[in-house]
Amino acid sequence: MSETENQPGDVLFQRLALIGIGHIGSSLARAIKRQGNLVGHLAITDLDEAARARATELGLADSVHGEPADAVAGADCVILCTPIGTYRAISKAMAPHLKPGCIVSDVGSVKRAPIRDMGPNLPDTVHFVPGHPIAGTEHSGPESGFAELFDGRYWLLTPPPGTAPEAIALLRQLYEAIGAIVEEMEADYHDKVLAVTSHVPHLIAYTIVGTAVDLEQHLQNDVIRFSAGGFRDFTRIAGSNPVMWRDIFLNNREAVLEILQRFTEDLTALQRAIRWGEGQTLQDLFTRTQAIRRGVVEARQEVPPSADK
Amino acid sequence: MSETENQPGDVLFQRLALIGIGHIGSSLARAIKRQGNLVGHLAITDLDEAARARATELGLADSVHGEPADAVAGADCVILCTPIGTYRAISKAMAPHLKPGCIVSDVGSVKRAPIRDMGPNLPDTVHFVPGHPIAGTEHSGPESGFAELFDGRYWLLTPPPGTAPEAIALLRQLYEAIGAIVEEMEADYHDKVLAVTSHVPHLIAYTIVGTAVDLEQHLQNDVIRFSAGGFRDFTRIAGSNPVMWRDIFLNNREAVLEILQRFTEDLTALQRAIRWGEGQTLQDLFTRTQAIRRGVVEARQEVPPSADK
Numbered sequence: 001m002s003e004t005e006n007q008p009g010d011v012l013f014q015r016l017a018l019i020g021i022g023h024i025g026s027s028l029a030r031a032i033k034r035q036g037n038l039v040g041h042l043a044i045t046d047l048d049e050a051a052r053a054r055a056t057e058l059g060l061a062d063s064v065h066g067e068p069a070d071a072v073a074g075a076d077c078v079i080l081c082t083p084i085g086t087y088r089a090i091s092k093a094m095a096p097h098l099k100p101g102c103i104v105s106d107v108g109s110v111k112r113a114p115i116r117d118m119g120p121n122l123p124d125t126v127h128f129v130p131g132h133p134i135a136g137t138e139h140s141g142p143e144s145g146f147a148e149l150f151d152g153r154y155w156l157l158t159p160p161p162g163t164a165p166e167a168i169a170l171l172r173q174l175y176e177a178i179g180a181i182v183e184e185m186e187a188d189y190h191d192k193v194l195a196v197t198s199h200v201p202h203l204i205a206y207t208i209v210g211t212a213v214d215l216e217q218h219l220q221n222d223v224i225r226f227s228a229g230g231f232r233d234f235t236r237i238a239g240s241n242p243v244m245w246r247d248i249f250l251n252n253r254e255a256v257l258e259i260l261q262r263f264t265e266d267l268t269a270l271q272r273a274i275r276w277g278e279g280q281t282l283q284d285l286f287t288r289t290q291a292i293r294r295g296v297v298e299a300r301q302e303v304p305p306s307a308d309k
Numbered sequence: 310m311s312e313t314e315n316q317p318g319d320v321l322f323q324r325l326a327l328i329g330i331g332h333i334g335s336s337l338a339r340a341i342k343r344q345g346n347l348v349g350h351l352a353i354t355d356l357d358e359a360a361r362a363r364a365t366e367l368g369l370a371d372s373v374h375g376e377p378a379d380a381v382a383g384a385d386c387v388i389l390c391t392p393i394g395t396y397r398a399i400s401k402a403m404a405p406h407l408k409p410g411c412i413v414s415d416v417g418s419v420k421r422a423p424i425r426d427m428g429p430n431l432p433d434t435v436h437f438v439p440g441h442p443i444a445g446t447e448h449s450g451p452e453s454g455f456a457e458l459f460d461g462r463y464w465l466l467t468p469p470p471g472t473a474p475e476a477i478a479l480l481r482q483l484y485e486a487i488g489a490i491v492e493e494m495e496a497d498y499h500d501k502v503l504a505v506t507s508h509v510p511h512l513i514a515y516t517i518v519g520t521a522v523d524l525e526q527h528l529q530n531d532v533i534r535f536s537a538g539g540f541r542d543f544t545r546i547a548g549s550n551p552v553m554w555r556d557i558f559l560n561n562r563e564a565v566l567e568i569l570q571r572f573t574e575d576l577t578a579l580q581r582a583i584r585w586g587e588g589q590t591l592q593d594l595f596t597r598t599q600a601i602r603r604g605v606v607e608a609r610q611e612v613p614p615s616a617d618k
Contacts, residue, residue, distance in 0.1 A: 201539030207576045209598040224604040230510030239602035242595035267516045286551035289518040293548035295533040
């Protein structure tokens with residue numbers, strides 16, 4: 001990318017609006033600013049006054065708005081970075097203010113629900129390209145974001161059939177420019193993959209940490225004090241944004257319940273093996289899972305985002 | 310600790326023997342060598358010829374033995390660093406060669422079973438002080454160890470009632486000298502705490518990674534490729550030593566099954582909340598678990614060992 005100052009013709013979008021300036025929204029703002037020449041004007045909006053004040057202090061955008069309508073007015077691209085449960089109301093509120101030809105996207109961890117909740121509310125004159133960066137930490141809020149969050153990470157796009165290829169290509173250019181690897185897939189398939197890689201693991205982590213919360217007080221204190229690898233990792237996962245995760249589970253119900261059913265069957269079999277002292281069953285599984293770990297390491301997705309180059 | 314050269318009187322143990330030179334054994338050898346003045350002669354033994362050769366190449370000890378009997382002969386302290394399933398046979402094999410007054414310990418993640426399996430085989434003339442460092446990574450083998458593994462980590466001792474206080478005090482000195490924080494507790498209580506903090510989390514991680522292994526091949530490939538936080542962390546956990554973990558589950562059956570029962574009940578309740586769209590139930594739990602995460606962070610146990618100072 002050129003290092004010269006931005007001319008109107010140089011940028012990908014004259015005006016880009018981010019709705020929601022939490023962990024992902026603020027990382028995206030920072031990543032866009034880091035590149036310098038992607039966007040003419042970066043407008044952001046957030047329902048939360050404190051988040052807007054923080055975003056202003058941090059200089060995350062060219063303009064900060066209390067109303068989504070004001071942020072999206074005149075934008076060529078609008079990206080929702082809010083919990084999935086807000087999509088319906090936000091899409092209704094902003095629809096009358098969207099410029100024809102505008103690209104509308106999101107960063108939600110579920111992709112069928114946005115198509116259901118937002119699609120019908122958006123005017124036919126805009127391009128709707130749902131997306132999901134496979135990135136993020138357990139932290140929340142505008143101060144938790146960082147420009148390097150998407151470096152080397154996948155950003156999945158799930159455009160509905162018939163989406164204009166130019167709109168997909170522009171969004172791809174934006175995300176590639178901030179370091180992501182862009183892939184397209186079908187929304188239902190996305191939701192099934194993510195149920196395995198993210199949603200069910202989070203639910204399990206929340207559950208075991210919750211089980212510990214219910215222990216007698218002295219045992220709970222020692223569980224925290226002597227927190228070993230395993231539980232310690234789980235508490236990190238279970239420290240994530242409660243509203244965001246509530247919305248993920250409510251909006252990927254079928255895939256989560258299906259994987260959870262398989263998980264429960266598998267866990268019951270292991271429980272039985274422990275009860276009856278069937279060591280070989282345990283050792284066989286523990287050996288097979290090592291191959292998956294090797295695959296993850298080879299896919300170079302093993303390094304937590306914040307430790308990335 | 311003094312920096313002068315070792316005189317026989319300066320060291321804690323004239324001869325210390327490590328049985329098993331895997332991840333923990335080799336870290337312990339390195340940590341002892343780093344301090345310089347703790348041990349007069351460090352003897353190690355391992356059943357595996359390749360591990361012995363590697364330990365020799367790496368210069369981990371003053372002598373490397375194929376037979377536990379040779380390593381423990383004349384030792385003031387013997388520490389088992391092998392999977393728990395080997396304890397019975399090793400204790401029988403070494404018992405006749407133990408010097409009167411020798412301190413025998415171990416590093417196993419379960420503490421009731423060693424007392425059951427080793428205690429009866431050891432002569433009355435030795436001091437048996439079972440122990441467990443809350444430290445380790447998912448890696449195995451002599452090359453995976455590092456001297457800093459125990460820095461700032463807890464090392465739990467579970468001496469049976471009546472153990473000589475001088476023996477406990479000496480072992481405490483050794484482990485504190487290599488950076489650990491030593492605590493004493495009752496073996497059954499240890500096993501219950503560890504079932505929550507380590508054993509059940511590992512079982513759950515192994516299970517969900519195993520569930521992924523059984524997915525259709527194309528889905529499995531994408532699960533590995535788009536492995537997000539959550540699953541990625543679980544694959545790390547599920548990459549641990551299969552034999553060691555088999556032995557942990559077989560030897561902490563009751564505590565693991567009890568916690569697993571609670572976990573399953575809690576998971577079933579969440580599954581039901583997802584099925585019936587009960588968002589408030591989910592959000593309440595996800596909010597309560599954040600307090601536990603804060604506790605872990607405040608207990609300063611949140612940093613993985615390898616990233617420690």
